[in-house]
Amino acid sequence: MSPMLPKSITELGVDDFINAGLSPVEANQFKELLLSLSLSSGDDPAHTWRRIVSRRVLKPSYPHPLHQLIYYTIYSNHHSSPTPPLYWFPSIEQARHTNLGRLMEAHGSELLGASSYKDPITSFPLFHKFSVQHPEVYWSLVLKELPISFVEPPSCILDTSSNPSKHGGTWLPGSVLNIADCCLQPSSHPNKPDDGIAIVWRDEGFDDSEVNRITLKQLRQQVMLVANAIDANFSKGDAIAIDMQMTVNAVIIYLAIVLAGCVVVSIADSFAPKEIATRLRVSDAKGIFTQDFIARGSKKFPLYSRVIEAAACKVIVLPVTGNDVGVKLRERDVSWNSFLSSGKQHPRSHNYSPIYHSIDSVTNILFSSGTTGDPKAIPWTQLSPIRCAADGWAFVDTQPGDVYCWPTNLGWVMGPTLMYSCFLSGATLALYHGSPLGHGFGKFVQDILFDRRNFKR
Numbered sequence: 001m002s003p004m005l006p007k008s009i010t011e012l013g014v015d016d017f018i019n020a021g022l023s024p025v026e027a028n029q030f031k032e033l034l035l036s037l038s039l040s041s042g043d044d045p046a047h048t049w050r051r052i053v054s055r056r057v058l059k060p061s062y063p064h065p066l067h068q069l070i071y072y073t074i075y076s077n078h079h080s081s082p083t084p085p086l087y088w089f090p091s092i093e094q095a096r097h098t099n100l101g102r103l104m105e106a107h108g109s110e111l112l113g114a115s116s117y118k119d120p121i122t123s124f125p126l127f128h129k130f131s132v133q134h135p136e137v138y139w140s141l142v143l144k145e146l147p148i149s150f151v152e153p154p155s156c157i158l159d160t161s162s163n164p165s166k167h168g169g170t171w172l173p174g175s176v177l178n179i180a181d182c183c184l185q186p187s188s189h190p191n192k193p194d195d196g197i198a199i200v201w202r203d204e205g206f207d208d209s210e211v212n213r214i215t216l217k218q219l220r221q222q223v224m225l226v227a228n229a230i231d232a233n234f235s236k237g238d239a240i241a242i243d244m245q246m247t248v249n250a251v252i253i254y255l256a257i258v259l260a261g262c263v264v265v266s267i268a269d270s271f272a273p274k275e276i277a278t279r280l281r282v283s284d285a286k287g288i289f290t291q292d293f294i295a296r297g298s299k300k301f302p303l304y305s306r307v308i309e310a311a312a313c314k315v316i317v318l319p320v321t322g323n324d325v326g327v328k329l330r331e332r333d334v335s336w337n338s339f340l341s342s343g344k345q346h347p348r349s350h351n352y353s354p355i356y357h358s359i360d361s362v363t364n365i366l367f368s369s370g371t372t373g374d375p376k377a378i379p380w381t382q383l384s385p386i387r388c389a390a391d392g393w394a395f396v397d398t399q400p401g402d403v404y405c406w407p408t409n410l411g412w413v414m415g416p417t418l419m420y421s422c423f424l425s426g427a428t429l430a431l432y433h434g435s436p437l438g439h440g441f442g443k444f445v446q447d448i449l450f451d452r453r454n455f456k457r
Contacts, residue, residue, distance in 0.1 A: 006076045008041035009034070009048060012069070021063030030066075033057055045074050050089045095120040098397045100127075103141060111137065139171075142390050146424050147187035151356045152176035171359070171383055178354035179363060179382045180258035183423035184220040190426035191400040192216060197428045200403065200451075201248050202444045203321070204295060204434020211447050214248065219255075224352035226256035229343030233314070234262060234286055236355060239365065241265035241280060241288035243307055245295075246409050247433050249318055249336075251419055253289050254410060261355025264364040268411025269294055269303060275375075277310035282377050283365045287314040292325045296435050300326075308333070359383055366413055378413075385420040392421030400426030403448050407436035428452075 007016070012034070017027035037055065039048055049071070052058065058067050075085040095101045101120035104127050108117035111130055117123050131138035136157040143157075152175055160169035186194045194217040201212050214222070234240060240257050242264060244250050257264045265283040267276055269291075280288065290307045293300040304317055304327050315333040319325045325335050343349055364380035392398040404427045408414040422429040432444050 007073060008076075009039055009070070009073050010041050012073060016069065017066065020066040020069045022066060026062075030057075045078065046086050049074050049086065053089060090121070092119050092121060099145065099393050099399060100124075100397070103145070107141060139390075142393065143386075145190065145393060146386065146389050147182055147185065147190060147192060147426075148177065148179075148386060148424070149182050149185065150175050150177050154359070172386075173359075175359040176356050177359065177382060178259060178261075178356050179385045179420075180223070180255045181354040183255060183420065184216070184223060184259070186216060187426070192426040196400075196426070198423070199248050199251065199429045199431060200448060201431040201433060202440075202447075204297065204432070204440050207440050207443050211444070211451055212248075219252070221350040222252050223255045223259060225340065225343045225349050226252055227260040227343075227352045228346040228349050229339050230256055230260045230262060232342040232345070233339065234260075236261045237263070238286040239263045239265050239283045241267050241283070241285040241311075242290075242410050243267040243269055243271070243276060243288055244291045244303065244318065244410075245269055245320075245433060246415055246431060248431055250289075250410055251429070251431070254416070254419065258363045259352060259354050261357065263362055264410075264416075266364060266366045266411045266415065268409050270409075271306075271411070273306050273309035275310075276307060278374060279367055280311055280313065282367075282375070285311075285313055287316065289316045289318065291318050291320045292327045293320045295320045295433070297438070302327075304329075357382065364416055366411075366416075380416070385416070385424065388417045388420040389424035392417075393425055396421065398422070398425040398427045401452075402427040403430050403452055404428065405430035405432070405445060405448070407432060407441070 012031075014024070014027045014031050017030050018024060022030060034057065037051055037057070039051070052070065052074075058070060071085075071087070078085045090098075096105055096119070098120070104117070104120045104123065108120075108123055108127060111117075111134075112123060112126055116126060139157050154172035154175035156173065158169050158171055159173045162173070163170060186192050186196075195215050197213050198216045198219040199214050202209065230240070240262050242250060242253055242257075254264055263283075265279060265285045265288075267279050267288075271279075279285075288307060288311050290303055292302075292304045294303050300320065304315070304325075307315055308330060315330070316336060316339045317325045317327070317329060317333060318336040323337065329335065360381045360383065362379045362381055364384070366378040366380060367375040368378065369375065396404075398404060398421050402425075404418065404422050406414060406418050408418060410416060410419075419429060421427070430444075430448055432441050434440060
């Protein structure tokens, strides 16, 4: 007997919809609605799916298995392409309000020709081809969309002639800046005011508490305080590690290290002492910020003890809860409060003059996973954050007033990517200090959605 072929969209019946979770009454109504669309099994699958989406046949209240049934039935023959079949089809008006859409509407006719440019959807492949063939033009436009402030502007966007051995050429040659300072300063375009909300966060276990928030001005003051403390404890250019959860303090520390002209060494908080030691050795780190414990629900897991097993350098220890660390520190190590006190001794502790470097100076050392041997150091120059922000601007469509939440860690590439995508676009960074797997994280996201109308822009 030959195998039974999968049903087409026109062959699905009431019993299939009941098996997917609808009641008999809902299943009959759903079948009638599908029949009213006059669908044909010979139609282009993308066209069929688009009709179903545009007619709102699938309601959010319907069981997820029903959505899957309709989607995978329509795209049952989609096996030749490595990419998943299309799910969502934006309207022309929606496309025009995206970052890329606005850019294309403003410059498409000029760059592609008035007769060639149609709209952001129809002309997207043509615009993409133009951006690849004319990177200097495309990137000069994108840089104007980001709050990148050069102390010394680049001599050009891309230099492919002065150093032929450098694959891809040299980007923004001659430019000088401090990328952390770009994150912290207000701007009119994108709209990033001093009183706008830069970060929102909540500690796990405090589900019914208000969402914590910090404005851009408050964030800048905190970063500058920590930068002054870094000056009191380290030297310019030192590599300084961060091994802790991605909390608001971790973000402040990261920005302060870069602002002070030092280099962040990113270490994930899940690593064992041997893995921590390897990364500290490879980067020649002079110090490390960490927590006494990692909090997960009602449990605490030791972190400081893992770090000191790996680190001979100075360790600055933050309490996971409260104001005082919950462990006994080595003589050379200091608590977060003691560290901040050294910064407060500066006569203008909440002010700091950024250390400016060339565009190709290293600001962050990340690492490969190390699964096939010693982890390989991956240096990030000041170009890397610009590329992160540009990708977020173009592909995620990160805009001022958005709230961006992606549970991750500064030890992985997504941590700095997320941070720069927010602070260089005017979006609000959302951090949950705990596990994202439970009810508490879901409620945090829900509360942000209800609360974002109060975020000033």
